[in-house]
Amino acid sequence: MRKLKLMGLLAAMTVTLGGQVLxxxxxSPPPVPPQLMPAVxxxxxxxxxxxxxxxxGSRIVAVGEHGVVLLSDDNGRHFRQAKSVPVRAMLTSxxxxxxxxxxxxxxxxxxxxxxxxxxxxxxxxxxxxxxQPLFSVLFSDSNHGFAVGLWSLLLQxxxxxxxxxxxxxxxxxxxxxxxxxxxxxxxxxxxKLFVAAEQGLVLRSTDQGKSWHYLETGxxxxxxxxxxxxxxxxxxxxxxxxxxRSSDGGxxxxxxxxGTHSGLTDLVATPGGVVGVGMEGASIRSHDAGDxxxxxxxxxxxxxxxxxxxxxKLIDFSSRGPLPPR
Numbered sequence: 001m002r003k004l005k006l007m008g009l010l011a012a013m014t015v016t017l018g019g020q021v022l023x024x025x026x027x028s029p030p031p032v033p034p035q036l037m038p039a040v041x042x043x044x045x046x047x048x049x050x051x052x053x054x055x056x057g058s059r060i061v062a063v064g065e066h067g068v069v070l071l072s073d074d075n076g077r078h079f080r081q082a083k084s085v086p087v088r089a090m091l092t093s094x095x096x097x098x099x100x101x102x103x104x105x106x107x108x109x110x111x112x113x114x115x116x117x118x119x120x121x122x123x124x125x126x127x128x129x130x131x132q133p134l135f136s137v138l139f140s141d142s143n144h145g146f147a148v149g150l151w152s153l154l155l156q157x158x159x160x161x162x163x164x165x166x167x168x169x170x171x172x173x174x175x176x177x178x179x180x181x182x183x184x185x186x187x188x189x190x191x192k193l194f195v196a197a198e199q200g201l202v203l204r205s206t207d208q209g210k211s212w213h214y215l216e217t218g219x220x221x222x223x224x225x226x227x228x229x230x231x232x233x234x235x236x237x238x239x240x241x242x243x244x245r246s247s248d249g250g251x252x253x254x255x256x257x258x259g260t261h262s263g264l265t266d267l268v269a270t271p272g273g274v275v276g277v278g279m280e281g282a283s284i285r286s287h288d289a290g291d292x293x294x295x296x297x298x299x300x301x302x303x304x305x306x307x308x309x310x311x312x313k314l315i316d317f318s319s320r321g322p323l324p325p326r
Contacts (some may be wrong), residue, residue: 039067057099078316188228201300259294277303
């Protein structure tokens with residue numbers, strides 16, 4: 001990732017020469033970093049790589065590279081680009097609390113907000129002083145939300161994103177500083193919060209994010225996805241087709257055979273069970289109390305996200321945009 005540094009505005013200067021005070025020439029504002037320039041409206045948006053997707057009421061909202069935001073109002077059969085997005089940064093995750101209000105995060109530390117179902121977006125936060133992208137965002141209501149990212153970056157808001165503050169995390173097991181990459185925020189029906197992270201770790205909060213504790217699954221690779229289901233089970237998934245399941249809120253974990261060695265990028269809870277997608281066209285579905293059945297798309301498209309549409313069909317997203325409903 002290219003590292004950008006946001007320069008401050010230059011103040012007017014004076015120079016003393018021979019007893020005279022000479023006013024310096026007016027300074028031009030620093031150039032806007034490319035990542036913080038508005039996204040381009042283009043017919044090619046529907047083929048952009050998508051990294052995160054969710055529902056906003058019955059609408060599907062997906063986010064991806066170059067600040068692309070795609071919207072569908074017909075259960076994923078057709079997508080169109082959002083009217084206005086203020087950044088070209090890669091967007092990685094999106095969360096809505098109702099049909100209108102949502103947030104998206106991504107590289108350059110950007111946090112975007114929409115109040116009209118994703119049609120237009122405003123920039124709430126950015127930070128190009130550090131190469132520290134955000135990977136996931138989750139709001140529980142219109143005021144309270146979290147965002148997580150590289151090197152244990154955890155941000156919290158209690159005013160709908162108008163202000164964000166960084167939360168300090170405890171040291172990970174065997175670590176000397178909190179520097180683990182945090183990949184996916186998700187919540188359980190009972191209010192517990194989880195973060196799937198690298199080195200097989202899962203963070204859990206039982207007090208609405210006031211404190212966090214590490215859970216060790218027994219895995220040593222990265223966990224990129226997670227979901228909690230109504231019966232209380234929690235699933236996490238990641239590299240090499242790895243899936244772990246906990247039936248006690250994360251206290252203990254068991255590995256679930258997924259039937260694939262392809263990296264798994266997203267999990268979603270549906271009435272029919274947990275569904276996951278991943279690289280090389282892999283798709284998994286839970287059955288028999290958590291075990292998985294696997295299928296592979298004939299085109300082996302790399303799948304990056306999955307959403308259940310309002311009509312119950314599944315919409316896969318990929319490195320070449322949204323795919324037809326299944």
